[in-house]
Amino acid sequence: MRRSSALISTICAPALVLGCADDDDAELQVFAAASLHSVLAEIAEIYTEETGTEVQINAAGSSTLVEQLSHGAAADVLATADETTMEQAVESGLTSGDPEVFAANHLVLITPPGNPAEVQGLSDLQDSAVDTVVCTPQVPCGAATARLADSAEVGIQAVSEETSVTDVLGRVRSQEADAGLVYATDALQAVGEVEALELPGAAEDPNYYPVALLEGASSAEAGMEFIDFLLTNEQAQQILQEAGFTEVDR
Amino acid sequence: MRSSWTRPPGWVLLPALLGAAVVLLPVIGMLSRLDWAAIPELLTSESSLAALRLSLWASAAATVLCLLLGVPLALLLAAAAANPNRFRAAGLLRSLVLLPLVLPPVVGGLALLYTFGSQGLLSGALEFFGIRIAYTSVAVVLAMTFVSMPFLVISVETALRGLDRHLLEAATVDGASRTQVLRYMVLPLLSPALISGAVLAFARSLGEFGATLAFAGSMQGVTRTLPLEIYLQRETDPDAAMALSLLLIMVAVLVISLAYSRSRSTWQQ
Numbered sequence: 001m002r003r004s005s006a007l008i009s010t011i012c013a014p015a016l017v018l019g020c021a022d023d024d025d026a027e028l029q030v031f032a033a034a035s036l037h038s039v040l041a042e043i044a045e046i047y048t049e050e051t052g053t054e055v056q057i058n059a060a061g062s063s064t065l066v067e068q069l070s071h072g073a074a075a076d077v078l079a080t081a082d083e084t085t086m087e088q089a090v091e092s093g094l095t096s097g098d099p100e101v102f103a104a105n106h107l108v109l110i111t112p113p114g115n116p117a118e119v120q121g122l123s124d125l126q127d128s129a130v131d132t133v134v135c136t137p138q139v140p141c142g143a144a145t146a147r148l149a150d151s152a153e154v155g156i157q158a159v160s161e162e163t164s165v166t167d168v169l170g171r172v173r174s175q176e177a178d179a180g181l182v183y184a185t186d187a188l189q190a191v192g193e194v195e196a197l198e199l200p201g202a203a204e205d206p207n208y209y210p211v212a213l214l215e216g217a218s219s220a221e222a223g224m225e226f227i228d229f230l231l232t233n234e235q236a237q238q239i240l241q242e243a244g245f246t247e248v249d250r
Numbered sequence: 251m252r253s254s255w256t257r258p259p260g261w262v263l264l265p266a267l268l269g270a271a272v273v274l275l276p277v278i279g280m281l282s283r284l285d286w287a288a289i290p291e292l293l294t295s296e297s298s299l300a301a302l303r304l305s306l307w308a309s310a311a312a313t314v315l316c317l318l319l320g321v322p323l324a325l326l327l328a329a330a331a332a333n334p335n336r337f338r339a340a341g342l343l344r345s346l347v348l349l350p351l352v353l354p355p356v357v358g359g360l361a362l363l364y365t366f367g368s369q370g371l372l373s374g375a376l377e378f379f380g381i382r383i384a385y386t387s388v389a390v391v392l393a394m395t396f397v398s399m400p401f402l403v404i405s406v407e408t409a410l411r412g413l414d415r416h417l418l419e420a421a422t423v424d425g426a427s428r429t430q431v432l433r434y435m436v437l438p439l440l441s442p443a444l445i446s447g448a449v450l451a452f453a454r455s456l457g458e459f460g461a462t463l464a465f466a467g468s469m470q471g472v473t474r475t476l477p478l479e480i481y482l483q484r485e486t487d488p489d490a491a492m493a494l495s496l497l498l499i500m501v502a503v504l505v506i507s508l509a510y511s512r513s514r515s516t517w518q519q
Contacts, residue, residue, distance in 0.1 A: 061485070063484075063485045063486065067484075067488065131368075131384075131385065133467070136468065136482060138482055138483075138485050138486045139485055158469070159384075159385035159467060159469065160385055160467030160468055160469050160473065161467075161468055161469055161470075161474075162467070162468055163463075163468065163478075163481060163482050163485065167463075171467075174363070174367070174369065175368065175369045176363065176367050176368055176369065176384055
């Protein structure tokens with residue numbers, strides 16, 4: 001049963017606009033950043049077990065979610081991959097109550113197995129002989145990349161600036177690129193297919209993942225309860241850390 | 251005789267208008283969202299101009315490639331289809347050539363990556379000759395050619411089948427070589443189909459997104475075409491994305507109307 005609800009959420013995610021969300025079982029609609037999809041599905045399973053409230057997750061890029069919400073999509077909770085996108089939601093009056101940070105994620109350098117271009121650190125990415133792929137500065141992972149490169153005073157010579165972090169992972173995974181910058185959580189998903197290298201300063205300047213109750217929530221109470229669960233439940237926090245997210249001091 | 255056919259029964263009006271609405275309403279919806287005052291500024295940003303420039307020349311290059319390779323392919327297909335012994339082979343080849351029409355463009359992009367990428371099928375040969383395709387504008391042109399080729403092949407092959415074979419055979423009997431028949435009879439007769447096929451190929455290239463994204467990458471001035479720029483702008487600035495979409499529509503409408511007005515005059519000659 002639990003599986004089937006996760007399956008429905010996966011199938012419905014792209015079709016949400018078409019009204020696929022009208023599921024009587026789902027009492028809680030969670031809009032979550034794509035990078036949160038699998039962890040939140042796992043956390044939601046435990047939450048449903050404990051509270052009996054079914055959770056439906058719609059996963060997409062953070063800015064796509066905010067766009068969908070501002071065009072009238074109905075949901076109870078929003079979790080984004082960075083604070084800037086959440087601020088947009090707050091400014092558009094989509095949220096009710098203040099957003100709270102529940103996890104952090106930082107950039108790591110990934111290479112194909114064996115590190116064919118012998119990349120040792122950020123400064124090696126200045127070499128145009130190394131095919132480096134990064135996120136474009138307009139998206140959260142790209143903004144983090146630009147911050148990191150600036151503070152290290154490194155001018156990265158990228159061959160491609162992808163719109164999504166999964167595309168960066170894909171290019172390194174398929175060995176079409178020698179190096180890429182992705183989140184620690186992404187690198188963990190491709191263990192064995194990519195080698196990850198921690199970068200000095202990256203963990204100290206992470207992306208924060210905020211969660212907020214939405215103004216149009218059909219059940220504010222259930223929404224708050226889920227947010228609390230996400231922030232304080234030990235199992236929930238453990239799932240996040242196993243996926244590569246780091247704990248946030250509150 | 252022909253006029254009775256060109257005037258359809260009155261009842262087609264309703265579905266015809268609905269058909270037009272399906273295509274036009276979303277465009278009108280988009281136009282209604284545009285911030286017209288901000289458009290000049292949005293369109294003349296450096297990234298927009300770089301994307302437009304790349305889209306235009308890469309689409310033109312892809313169209314030329316489609317013409318150079320697609321016309322011979324269509325000639326071959328039409329000849330094989332006319333020969334009862336090779337009819338089946340022609341059908342099979344045709345369905346394979348038309349594959350990009352049904353393939354999701356992203357899949358096409360992945361297919362190109364597994365062929366021309368640094369780990370792809372031809373990586374050894376490409377490396378030997380020092381040719382690099384991935385992450386270059388060549389990859390963009392290749393992706394566009396891949397998705398656009400069927401449009402040209404269909405147009406030209408359909409027109410070829412409509413040619414008067416007796417006329418062409420008569421020319422051969424009169425001593426014209428096959429190349430001469432092709433050069434002085436077939437190609438001129440085909441010119442409306444060549445133009446419409448080329449326009450379709452150009453328009454398809456201009457709108458190409460998925461294969462380029464999956465295969466070529468995204469880098470300003472090198473691989474980030476107008477559709478990729480729109481997709482990127484959508485992340486942060488939906489108004490800019492809408493303005494760029496308007497630009498894409500205007501370019502496409504301009505090219506299509508120019509080409510069709512020319513091909514109509516060719517018809518009338």
